[in-house]
Amino acid sequence: MRKILLMLLVFCGFLFSANAQQKIVSGTVTSSVEGEGVLPGVTVSVKGTTMGVTTDINGKYSLVVPDNAVTLIFSYIGMKKQEVDIGNLSVIDILMEPDVLGLNEVVVTALGISREKKSLGYSVQQIGGEGFDYGNAAMDINPDDIESISVLKGAAASALYGSRAANGVVRVTVPCT
Secondary structure (H helix, E strand, C coil): CHHHHHHHHHHHHHHHHHHCCEEEEEEEEEECCCCCCECCCCEEEECCCCCEEECCCCCEEEEEEECCCCEEEEECCCECCEEEECCCCCECCEEECECHHHHCCEEECHHHCEEEHHHCCCEEEEEECCCCCCCCHHHHCCHHHCCEEEEEECHHHHCCCCHHHCCEEEEEECCCC
16 A cells, blocks of 8 residues: 555656646846946746755856746846846846945945945945045045045944954044045
């Protein structure tokens, strides 16, 4: 009885696997920015699933997708996310455009480590170079030489700069010349 049941389960498994058709979609991802060319590390995924790959150093990808898959999603930091219908295509080449708005969300912390502003465990306030100061020692700095001023509040922010900054940090950024 067990042998018959086991054989029946194996047979059903073959039937289900025969119905689950798959196809391969491949292509190249390039940037619309002049001089950048191909984009390595672009995430290519099947919408609504956990299936996905990243492009290789030459911007190429190859992905096995189910026959019922409808859309591929292409995403890359600094570029606009794109959704492309698969249809009957087996080769899909993509030209990605820059997304300048997403780049303003990055904050450089101590030691040059980049983090998203919302992922920091402390408060950050940004002041542009056109802000004037009318009454302290900061007046000794030429406002035309200031790229930006960041105010990091709290002990968590000062941990990056040492114990002398226990009450917070005022960081003045001057452009490199």
